Amino acid sequence: MNDLVVQTECGLWCEAGGFYVDPWRPVPRAVVTHAHADHAIPGCGRYLATAGTIALMRSRMPGEIEADIPAFGERVRLGRTTVSLHPAGHVLGSAQVRIEPDDGGPVWVITGDYKVEPDPSCEAFEVVPCDVLLTESTFGLPIYRWEDPAKVFEDINGWWRSNAAEGRTTVLLTYSLGKAQRVLAGLDASNGPIGVHGAVLGPTGVYRDAGIKLPEVMHADAQHAKDLKGPGLILTPPSASGTAWLRKFKGPGGIRTAFVSGWMRVRGRRRWQSVDRGFTLSDHADWDGLLDTVRRSGARRVGVTHGSSETLARYLRESMGLDSFVVPTRFTGEGGDETETGGED
Amino acid sequence: MRRFTRLFMDLDATTATGDKLALLEAYFRGADPADAAWAVALLTGNRPKGAASTNALRDLALEVTSLPGWLIGECHAAVGDLSETIALLLPEPERTTDEPLHRTMEARVLPLMGAKEDTKRAIIRDAWAVFDADERLVYHKLIRGGFRLGVQKRLVTRALANIAGVEHDVMAHRLVGAFVPSAANYERLLNGEGDDDQHARAYPFFLAHPLEGEASALGGLSDWAAEWKWDGIRAQLIKRGGEVTLWSRGEELIAHQFPEIIAAAQQLYEGTVLDGEVLLWRDDRPLPFAALQSRLNRKVAPTHQMSLFDETRAVLVAYDLLESDGEDWRGRVFADRRRRLEAVIRSLDGETIRLSPLVDAGTWDELGSLQESARERGAEGLMLKHRGSVYGVGRTKPGDTPGWFKWKVDPYTVDAVLTAAQPGSGRRASLYTDYTFGVWDRSGEKPKLVTFAKAYSGLEQDEIERLDRWIRKHTTSKSGPFRQVETVQVFELGFEGLQESRRHKSGIAVRFPRILRWRTDKTAAEADTIETLHALLRAHTG
Numbered sequence: 001m002n003d004l005v006v007q008t009e010c011g012l013w014c015e016a017g018g019f020y021v022d023p024w025r026p027v028p029r030a031v032v033t034h035a036h037a038d039h040a041i042p043g044c045g046r047y048l049a050t051a052g053t054i055a056l057m058r059s060r061m062p063g064e065i066e067a068d069i070p071a072f073g074e075r076v077r078l079g080r081t082t083v084s085l086h087p088a089g090h091v092l093g094s095a096q097v098r099i100e101p102d103d104g105g106p107v108w109v110i111t112g113d114y115k116v117e118p119d120p121s122c123e124a125f126e127v128v129p130c131d132v133l134l135t136e137s138t139f140g141l142p143i144y145r146w147e148d149p150a151k152v153f154e155d156i157n158g159w160w161r162s163n164a165a166e167g168r169t170t171v172l173l174t175y176s177l178g179k180a181q182r183v184l185a186g187l188d189a190s191n192g193p194i195g196v197h198g199a200v201l202g203p204t205g206v207y208r209d210a211g212i213k214l215p216e217v218m219h220a221d222a223q224h225a226k227d228l229k230g231p232g233l234i235l236t237p238p239s240a241s242g243t244a245w246l247r248k249f250k251g252p253g254g255i256r257t258a259f260v261s262g263w264m265r266v267r268g269r270r271r272w273q274s275v276d277r278g279f280t281l282s283d284h285a286d287w288d289g290l291l292d293t294v295r296r297s298g299a300r301r302v303g304v305t306h307g308s309s310e311t312l313a314r315y316l317r318e319s320m321g322l323d324s325f326v327v328p329t330r331f332t333g334e335g336g337d338e339t340e341t342g343g344e345d
Numbered sequence: 346m347r348r349f350t351r352l353f354m355d356l357d358a359t360t361a362t363g364d365k366l367a368l369l370e371a372y373f374r375g376a377d378p379a380d381a382a383w384a385v386a387l388l389t390g391n392r393p394k395g396a397a398s399t400n401a402l403r404d405l406a407l408e409v410t411s412l413p414g415w416l417i418g419e420c421h422a423a424v425g426d427l428s429e430t431i432a433l434l435l436p437e438p439e440r441t442t443d444e445p446l447h448r449t450m451e452a453r454v455l456p457l458m459g460a461k462e463d464t465k466r467a468i469i470r471d472a473w474a475v476f477d478a479d480e481r482l483v484y485h486k487l488i489r490g491g492f493r494l495g496v497q498k499r500l501v502t503r504a505l506a507n508i509a510g511v512e513h514d515v516m517a518h519r520l521v522g523a524f525v526p527s528a529a530n531y532e533r534l535l536n537g538e539g540d541d542d543q544h545a546r547a548y549p550f551f552l553a554h555p556l557e558g559e560a561s562a563l564g565g566l567s568d569w570a571a572e573w574k575w576d577g578i579r580a581q582l583i584k585r586g587g588e589v590t591l592w593s594r595g596e597e598l599i600a601h602q603f604p605e606i607i608a609a610a611q612q613l614y615e616g617t618v619l620d621g622e623v624l625l626w627r628d629d630r631p632l633p634f635a636a637l638q639s640r641l642n643r644k645v646a647p648t649h650q651m652s653l654f655d656e657t658r659a660v661l662v663a664y665d666l667l668e669s670d671g672e673d674w675r676g677r678v679f680a681d682r683r684r685r686l687e688a689v690i691r692s693l694d695g696e697t698i699r700l701s702p703l704v705d706a707g708t709w710d711e712l713g714s715l716q717e718s719a720r721e722r723g724a725e726g727l728m729l730k731h732r733g734s735v736y737g738v739g740r741t742k743p744g745d746t747p748g749w750f751k752w753k754v755d756p757y758t759v760d761a762v763l764t765a766a767q768p769g770s771g772r773r774a775s776l777y778t779d780y781t782f783g784v785w786d787r788s789g790e791k792p793k794l795v796t797f798a799k800a801y802s803g804l805e806q807d808e809i810e811r812l813d814r815w816i817r818k819h820t821t822s823k824s825g826p827f828r829q830v831e832t833v834q835v836f837e838l839g840f841e842g843l844q845e846s847r848r849h850k851s852g853i854a855v856r857f858p859r860i861l862r863w864r865t866d867k868t869a870a871e872a873d874t875i876e877t878l879h880a881l882l883r884a885h886t887g
């Protein structure tokens with residue numbers, strides 16, 4: 001029997017529906033889970049994605065984007081299938097793709113990237129029952145378990161406060177789409193002014209337009225440097241770390257940099273980034289989140305992709321008795337970096 | 346335990362020496378003396394050894410987490426450190442504790458030693474129930490006996506010196522020997538006990554600049570003195586107050602490891618300080634550095650192991666005189682210091698403390714050909730010292746004319762093939778950065794690669810990342826974190842010396858191997874052979 005969805009040169013292909021999911025080359029028909037650059041590529045004939053995803057894509061990509069924009073849960077006919085999108089909790093608009101074939105065969109769900117924790121900056125994750133689940137596994141090792149995000153934000157705000165008291169400018173390195181807005185939503189704006197890198201401005205505007213409540217920010221440019229020096233906090237993608245631009249904001253007590261990412265759970269990664277602090281906050285599911293999602297989906301077969309695929313697939317097979325398989329990704333590196341799989345600039 | 350864990354994490358997060366120093370000072374200032382005493386002991390390497398084995402910890406973690414062993418192995422490969430891996434895998438604690446460090450040591454670390462397995466397991470499980478992931482990591486490091494903080498002893502010494510308001514050397518001297526952690530000993534450390542410790546103070550070492558360009562550009566040869574540059578331990582030998590001390594350039598006291606030098610130095614006059622190189626000598630030439638290293642690593646009092654020393658004799662090759670008759674000579678010119686040094690050495694019996702000979706040549710060219718022969722004499726090159734220069738502090742400031750130059754011979758190089766790789770540890774745990782290299786053995790019917798060196802430095806960051814990706818895609822077999830790769834990539838390796846070794850398949854061990862260049866222009870077949878290495882070895886050992 002042929003699988004409903006198979007991996008091809010261009011990405012995941014559903015023949016019955018005549019579409020690709022998150023293709024990595026331009027194709028006529030693309031269903032897109034979310035707006036990160038490694039999932040949403042320009043140049044496809046027609047897209048199907050949520051309103052949030054399309055809005056973010058339009059703000060980031062040149063040219064016209066032709067798209068169908070169903071509501072979450074709305075059933076759409078594509079070829080000989082019915083497709084619906086369900087919240088993935090990864091970033092604004094992120095969705096899981098449920099595909100039900102007309103022939104009565106197994107229902108598939110492709111999670112895309114997801115997290116199960118609460119996040120006020122995007123729609124909350126929902127478990128979607130299915131027969132075959134295709135899950136990501138960015139953090140598919142039991143060493144990755146997230147703390148309560150409220151506690152992490154308490155730490156971030158406390159660190160910012162103590163830096164400000166010493167006249168040190170606080171810099172948070174985050175991905176510009178998604179993580180930056182989630183962090184913004186959790187910052188205590190009474191600590192001081194917040195400045196953002198140009199790359200963060202665009203997506204932040206889209207979030208605001210979508211009704212997400214975020215604190216006031218200023219563009220971190222030369223004009224605002226004097227306000228930000230010392231008490232300020234600057235959100236910037238990691239690529240700007242160590243640049244002359246960033247040094248402009250050095251306060252009287254210096255500058256302190258932290259990386260905000262799930263990888264910060266491991267000490268070696270914190271040191272590798274050479275930052276002063278690492279805050280463990282991820283937009284991907286942790287080990288418990290992955291296993292819980294697999295269990296609650298009720299899937300009999302589980303495909304694993306994007307990350308520690310082999311490890312998680314083996315664990316599901318040997319320790320949970322599930323029929324699991326590995327779906328190879330474009331990136332051959334295992335334990336890949338969020339800069340690869342998170343798709344930022 | 347919480348404060349000490351925070352200190353560990355903060356020290357780990359910064360690479361700036363100034364920040365580390367500030368963190369240490371803040372910790373000591375705010376610590377209870379009983380805790381501070383333990384922190385001193387732990388940070389200076391006087392830690393309890395082997396309270397629990399790695400395997401015991403791993404087995405207990407398997408039991409507690411009910412994870413399969415292979416999965417813990419995968420996690421270990423991703424983290425690069427088993428103490429940390431287990432710390433991260435365990436469930437969150439049921440309750441927390443604010444107990445002070447000395448309580449943790451007394452209740453959860455020391456009782457492990459010599460305890461029965463069941464007792465050990467109960468103590469460790471109890472600790473796991475109250476410590477969070479960071480505290481567990483530090484706890485594992487404490488009980489596994491592999492505790493390293495990424496701070497040098499000298500930094501801890503400096504922090505304590507600042508708090509006590511004394512010079513670094515004085516504090517270093519107070520810290521000599523095993524520090525027994527108790528509140529009273531900590532107070533004594535800060536307050537001193539009479540000030541005979543002034544006697545032990547060393548001078549800052551004067552450092553040479555590498556010679557770039559032609560030696561003849563330095564001007565008239567007659568202004569310069571040349572000596573062999575030895576590959577030993579730079580050291581200051583001090584005789585004051587009837588006591589002899591020997592300091593390494595790392596500001597470590599190394600007197601215990603070299604008793605024969607201490608014995609010979611008894612003949613020196615009161616108030617003498619010599620600068621020179623500690624070497625192990627056999628017949629007419631020094632032994633390679635590796636031999637010295639095993640000496641350095643010995644911590645046992647030498648009286649018990651004197652026989653070990655009979656095989657090789659340590660000598661101090663003296664090349665400068667910093668103090669004579671209790672007077673500081675550093676402000677005098679090299680020529681004057683040298684004359685006095687010669688007189689001092691002549692007055693000694695025996696050859697343990699000997700004079701670094703001057704290398705005479707009529708012209709720079711002549712000196713150049715002598716320099717090229719350095720390897721045959723067991724030296725790394727020449728030192729050039731201006732006869733009119735004073736003995737400075739550290740390296741000469743940019744812009745000033747350096748008084749001393751080191752003129753090293755080029756390192757040995759070979760082109761070798763990458764055969765395997767494994768992830769680095771610590772900050773490089775997520776990248777394949779520890780490489781194994783082989784050269785061709787063409788003596789058999791089919792040429793095969795024999796491994797002879799590992800290297801993990803010398804590449805640029807982008808090259809490391811590029812190679813990491815290549816390694817992942819071209820793995821031929823895996824064993825734990827270790828990957829055999831397709832034998833395609835050629836690298837030019839440089840090293841400082843080589844010697845016979847039974848540990849390596851090739852029969853040769855190289856010293857300070859490092860990557861000089863990624864030879865993308867060469868194919869594996871063009872790499873060097875084991876015969877090349879043997880030829881170098883013959884030339885090296887003469």
